[in-house]
Amino acid sequence: xxxxxxxxxxxxxxxxxxxxxxxxxxxxxxxxxxxxxxxxxxxxxxxxxxxxxxxxxxxxxxxxxxxxxxxxxxxxxxxxxxxxxxxxxxxxxxxxxxxxxxxxxxxxxxxxxxxxxxxxxxxxxxxxxxxxxxxxxxxxxxxxxxxxxxxxxxxxxxxxxxxxxxxxxxxxxxxxxxxxxxxxxxxxxxxxxxxxxxxxxxxxxxxxxxxxxxxxxxxxxxxxxxxxxxxxxxxxxxxxxxxxxxxxxxxxxxxxxxxxxxxxxxxxxxxxxxxxxxxxxxxxxxxxxxxxxxxxxxxxxxxxxxxxxxxxxxxxxxxxxxxxxxxxxxxxxxxxxxxxxxxxxxxxxxxxxxxxxxxxxxxxxxxxxxxxxxxxxxxxxxxxxxxxxxxxxxxxxxxxxxxxxxxxxxxxxxxxxxxxxxxxxxxxxxxxxxxxxxxxxxxxxxxxxxxxxxxxxxxxxxxxxxxxxxxxxxxxxxxxxxxxxxxxxxxxxxxxxxxxxxxxxxxxxxxxxxxxxxxxxxxxxxxxxxxxxxxxxxxxxxxxxxxxxxxxxxxxxxxxxxxxxxxxxxx
Amino acid sequence: xxxxxxxxxxxxxxxxxxxxxxxxxxxxxxxxxxxxxxxxxxxxxxxxxxxxxxxxxxxxxxxxxxxxxxxxxxxxxxxxxxxxxxxxxxxxxxxxxxxxxxxxxxxxxxxxxxxxxxxxxxxxxxxxxxxxxxxxxxxxxxxxxxxxxxxxxxxxxxxxxxxxxxxx
Numbered sequence: 176x177x178x179x180x181x182x183x184x185x186x187x188x189x190x191x192x193x194x195x196x197x198x199x200x201x202x203x204x205x206x207x208x209x210x211x212x213x214x215x216x217x218x219x220x221x222x223x224x225x226x227x228x229x230x231x232x233x234x235x236x237x238x239x240x241x242x243x244x245x246x247x248x249x250x251x252x253x254x255x256x257x258x259x260x261x262x263x264x265x266x267x268x269x270x271x272x273x274x275x276x277x278x279x280x281x282x283x284x285x286x287x288x289x290x291x292x293x294x295x296x297x298x299x300x301x302x303x304x305x306x307x308x309x310x311x312x313x314x315x316x317x318x319x320x321x322x323x324x325x326x327x328x329x330x331x332x333x334x335x336x337x338x339x340x341x342x343x344x345x346x347x348x349x350x351x352x353x354x355x356x357x358x359x360x361x362x363x364x365x366x367x368x369x370x371x372x373x374x375x376x377x378x379x380x381x382x383x384x385x386x387x388x389x390x391x392x393x394x395x396x397x398x399x400x401x402x403x404x405x406x407x408x409x410x411x412x413x414x415x416x417x418x419x420x421x422x423x424x425x426x427x428x429x430x431x432x433x434x435x436x437x438x439x440x441x442x443x444x445x446x447x448x449x450x451x452x453x454x455x456x457x458x459x460x461x462x463x464x465x466x467x468x469x470x471x472x473x474x475x476x477x478x479x480x481x482x483x484x485x486x487x488x489x490x491x492x493x494x495x496x497x498x499x500x501x502x503x504x505x506x507x508x509x510x511x512x513x514x515x516x517x518x519x520x521x522x523x524x525x526x527x528x529x530x531x532x533x534x535x536x537x538x539x540x541x542x543x544x545x546x547x548x549x550x551x552x553x554x555x556x557x558x559x560x561x562x563x564x565x566x567x568x569x570x571x572x573x574x575x576x577x578x579x580x581x582x583x584x585x586x587x588x589x590x591x592x593x594x595x596x597x598x599x600x601x602x603x604x605x606x607x608x609x610x611x612x613x614x615x616x617x618x619x620x621x622x623x624x625x626x627x628x629x630x631x632x633x634x635x636x637x638x639x640x641x642x643x644x645x646x647x648x649x650x651x652x653x654x655x656x657x658x659x660x661x662x663x664x665x666x667x668x669x670x671x672x673x674x675x676x677x678x679x680x681x682x683x684x685x686x687x688x689x690x691x692x693x694x695x696x697x698x699x700x701x702x703x704x705x706x707x708x709x710x711x712x713x714x715x716x717x718x719x720x721x722x723x724x725x726x727x728x729x730x731x732x733x734x735x736x737x738x739x740x741x742x743x744x745x746x
Numbered sequence: 747x748x749x750x751x752x753x754x755x756x757x758x759x760x761x762x763x764x765x766x767x768x769x770x771x772x773x774x775x776x777x778x779x780x781x782x783x784x785x786x787x788x789x790x791x792x793x794x795x796x797x798x799x800x801x802x803x804x805x806x807x808x809x810x811x812x813x814x815x816x817x818x819x820x821x822x823x824x825x826x827x828x829x830x831x832x833x834x835x836x837x838x839x840x841x842x843x844x845x846x847x848x849x850x851x852x853x854x855x856x857x858x859x860x861x862x863x864x865x866x867x868x869x870x871x872x873x874x875x876x877x878x879x880x881x882x883x884x885x886x887x888x889x890x891x892x893x894x895x896x897x898x899x900x901x902x903x904x905x906x907x908x909x910x911x912x913x914x
Binding site: 303304307308311312315332364365366367489490491493494495 | 755756759760763764767768771801804805808809811812813814815816817
């Protein structure tokens with residue numbers, strides 16, 4: 176088909192792929208993260224003339240994590256396109272990652288023409304079926320005339336209520352078929368009407384519980400970040416005089432420098448946060464889902480003397496993991512706005528003093544060393560030199576916990592990490608997405624030597640487009656967190672955690688045309704990091720750290736929060 | 747406790763798969779499932795029999811409501827309702843005991859719907875206990891084949907002691 180035919184159709188009709196692009200423009204999509212292939216050829220042909228910027232990744236997993244990073248940094252849905260079969264199945268980890276952390280994504284996959292669906296045709300996969308348990312919703316478009324409504328609904332579903340990934344699977348014949356274009360202005364989905372406003376009676380009960388409480392605590396989760404409720408949370412905590420602990424997903428939702436902040440709770444939480452959870456008489460969960468990394472799955476030992484208030488937009492989260500005394504369904508920002516009116520003050524003076532003492536008595540510490548580089552020191556150094564404003568992305572593991580512990584984020588959407596699924600290979604591509612959204616902010620991808628090797632091929636993308644992501648590899652030459660567990664729970668039987676054979680990361684970076692540096696001492700680290708910040712393009716720094724270092728405090732799985740291992744750390 | 751959950755859904759491809767896979771994924775058990783058209787064009791009614799305590803049922807209901815294609819969820823076992831299933835059973839029968847079998851099924855208001863040289867096919871409807879009882883009575887004659895539809899159900903119009911819906 177030639178350009179002229181496409182753009183001067185006598186009947187005023189557009190092809191499915193052109194309709195799709197027009198829909199994405201209507202949705203004000205800035206970037207498409209993707210990878211072409213046979214079943215999406217018509218879509219890529221339409222993109223050729225389009226105004227939306229497409230970024231070509233080297234693997235679909237890189238593309239979807241980048242779309243995810245963009246979504247987490249901006250709050251807007253990320254858009255990813257992949258072809259049928261292997262293209263689509265390569266998205267699966269990214270879709271599951273977004274689903275677990277409630278991230279708005281619109282995932283567009285091509286499929287084989289409808290007359291071939293179900294025949295095990297070349298590059299055919301039942302992606303709608305495969306992703307059913309890990310999407311918020313999905314569509315298989317069977318008629319080109321449905322496409323505008325489907326796209327409109329997909330963006331609406333992905334970004335409202337509890338956000339999540341929505342899949343649109345488009346057979347090739349639908350992309351090629353023609354129809355007149357008109358984009359619907361409104362959405363009505365009968366089975367989907369999220370509750371945003373809280374029930375006034377429940378707010379009254381919350382107020383009463385606060386007025387009566389002597390040891391109140393806020394457990395703030397990712398919902399605070401998602402709904403943009405950080406200012407309301409600060410006002411709420413300050414006025415009611417309630418200390419705050421932020422879950423991994425809630426980091427940045429409350430300033431890490433605020434006097435009421437206790438740090439992160441749970442498995443690698445601070446002593447102050449975990450003691451507060453054990454001893455509080457009122458626990459207000461705000462957009463937090465009481466995950467087993469916080470409760471340790473030991474509900475019998477979790478906040479046993481507390482009345483639990485649970486504020487969440489998803490009614491299914493309330494009562495799922497812990498019994499709730501006051502359930503409040505609604506958008507977190509809206510709930511806090513309403514709750515702030517006539518908010519009482521708790522009787523928490525003694526409690527706050529007690530927690531302040533605990534914070535001083537049990538700060539997060541690590542042993543300094545003259546001849547080895549400590550990973551915690553590296554994170555602290557990144558924090559001190561960039562302040563709490565940098566965007567930091569991570570994978571999963573020790574480096575992730577050290578960022579959560581030692582980088583005190585001052586604003587939301589700055590800590591971008593795979594919380595729920597714990598996806599290795601997430602951080603680096605996510606940093607690319609975040610940097611595209613905010614070209615002027617410092618974006619640091621803190622990663623492990625294991626995770627980085629899962630998506631390192633995306634160095635090509637940062638090199639080609641000169642995307643100035645700073646990659647800080649916390650290189651302990653092993654799978655650190657797995658090694659830590661084997662040390663503590665498997666009597667040091669280090670089974671398959673040695674990552675010897677990894678490439679020289681400096682040379683790897685250079686092979687892609689990216690500046691690479693190595694640091695083995697504090698002085699080298701300071702120097703390399705200074706150079707990295709001054710360098711206008713992407714940088715990879717291989718921080719060779721003490722391979723024996725462990726993350727403390729630690730609570731063993733199955734133990735209660737009262738059984739914290741503190742290590743023998745002294746500053 | 748045994749629960750009969752009635753779910754009104756959009757009649758879209760894969761909706762049954764979404765509902766069934768939700769049960770599997772969340773580790774909820776399905777004892778029987780039946781689906782068919784509802785009173786409204788474009789909507790189907792899925793009836794699922796499951797087991798669980800009140801907490802599990804609350805979770806079942808909330809998670810079903812999260813599915814975009816689910817319009818309404820009711821627990822019919824906490825209100826007065828009519829629940830029926832259809833049984834087709836083929837039993838061994840000879841010329842000499844046909845009348846005897848006829849006598850057994852008559853109080854069940856079951857009927858013979860097919861006659862073979864050595865067998866009879868019997869159709870019966872009712873609640874599960876009634877059909878279980880009928881099967882036990884027919885067992886001595888030799889059950890050759892058997893199929894049950896699973897429960898379908900509707901709430902009664904007159905609720906003598908109405909109880910609240912789960913999450914209407």
